[in-house]
Amino acid sequence: MIIAVDAAGGDYYPKNPVTGGLAALEERQDLSILFIGPEDVVKKELNEHKYPKDRVDVADAPEVIGMHESPAQAVKTKKNSSIVRGLGVHAQGKANAFVSAGNTGALMAASAFALGRLEGVIRPSIATVYPNIRGMSLMIDVGANLEVKPEMLHQFGTMGDIYAREVMNIETPRVALLNVGEEEEKGTEILKQANQLLQGLPNFIGNVEGRDILYGNADVFVCDGYVGNILLKFGETIPSAFEHILLKEIERQQLPSDQISLISNLLKKAFEPFDYQRVGGVPFLGVNGVSLVGHGGSSTTAMKNMILSAARMVEEKVNKKIVASLN
């Protein structure tokens, strides 16, 4: 299995994509990595490491799409960027998946363009793994579709269900519709109709509310991309916001330093599930391929985990299962 890795994406390239890719090779012997990026830059980084030469290749992509470039524009004009070339290589079948910590908008646009949609999919979607007090759930959509139709929410539920089973190892995911109340008749016309359609999923548990997210009262939270995107970015600030609040209180109480370090350690541990680095990357679901995106600040571990998630999506034939469910 060959995973194409964007070696020119994110805030710490080429180092983190390259070291993350090499770490993934150690974890799974059946993997090969095809790094996509400016060849000289990537090779220079590779030369800093020992690695199995027969399982690593580089495809030259001299152009770089910046993290804040306009996605549509960048994808259209930078044909030799790592994102456009990497997805092209994957579309041609020269790699089984493509992962990147680069510009999310550009990745979404290029994934949809280069890979096309899976049969029966109305609109591809972006999902995210969301932490809760029991573990991890999936939230879908988180920004690809700000406006939705009931049929789209139904498909998000179906695709999220399969991803949660096959990649997140949740045996029977509780799929739920994020709504303003639990009763079937709550919400907009779109949400009411989506609730009806989702009842076709045997493991749909109905509507849930904002209070159910952190308590982990569902495994797959289905919502439109507007609320999903707000929640995604809100969630990322929880650890730092509460560290700030607690440290301010520690200062006010003038606690001795040994107690401060006790509390700091405790906080670090407790907030670990909220560290986006652990998850690695999140998938575009509904495209005819395997394309994952990681946070711009992805660490080596995040890159490795994203590659391993991509490998799982490939071997579990997630897309084939999505097509079978939708058609």
Added chain:
Amino acid sequence: MIIAVDAAGGDYYPKNPVTGGLAALEERQDLSILFIGPEDVVKKELNEHKYPKDRVDVADAPEVIGMHESPAQAVKTKKNSSIVRGLGVHAQGKANAFVSAGNTGALMAASAFALGRLEGVIRPSIATVYPNIRGMSLMIDVGANLEVKPEMLHQFGTMGDIYAREVMNIETPRVALLNVGEEEEKGTEILKQANQLLQGLPNFIGNVEGRDILYGNADVFVCDGYVGNILLKFGETIPSAFEHILLKEIERQQLPSDQISLISNLLKKAFEPFDYQRVGGVPFLGVNGVSLVGHGGSSTTAMKNMILSAARMVEEKVNKKIVASLN
């Protein structure tokens, strides 16, 4: 100034509304309270306390609307409930405001029906006070309007701006549109147009994202009622969720009991701003009257604070200022 108080609303009536009302009388000498509820029940509770008899009155409302009753149905059939009668008394001018910790949906429906809209208001809205690491911001709408038009979002911004100034004492509130990106052209057509309209407010700071909420990067967050409602209920679970996570970690590390109590105290202090009791109640904005709703679990202090917020709305002529701004 007379504030009508629902003495049959919330989980702890008549005790908390009555004691909260009497506490408000102590705080402001210019207030009188008109308790609305089953007369015998209210008088029995009043008899437990010493209070200025000339500043307290009771209006009989023998019916009670339960916390989980269907709002539309309840308002239509229970004409002698504390909610319907209390808003009627306010509409007739026999009280300057009405506050309740009862069924939010019923309060919203009855407020719109009994009070009507302020001149120029497209749709009344419900706002909430939302904590952040610097203090408190206002979020509007949080559930009255799940679907919005650009003009409605513009009005939410205008009404929120005035409430933040006059009731929350924020001198020049930073009004922002909650969106998926900071750039003007981000979001749906509705959000883009709302951004343009909101630029008419001198203190509009543009689009903000989910990550700006907890950091307090705006004072008034304008959004539709779907995302606002999800965020409101999500926010209420943050303290208990993190207490749960931290306690689990404390247990795992088998910390000694003196350290546990140190940490518990710290947490309690740090999460104080997230305690909805401190805020008291939140307003329906855009109705031709002053109507506030509190959490079902409102304490005596919460009831008192809600009454004081209502008094501030009355004395600062918030509605008059809203009408002047919109017309």
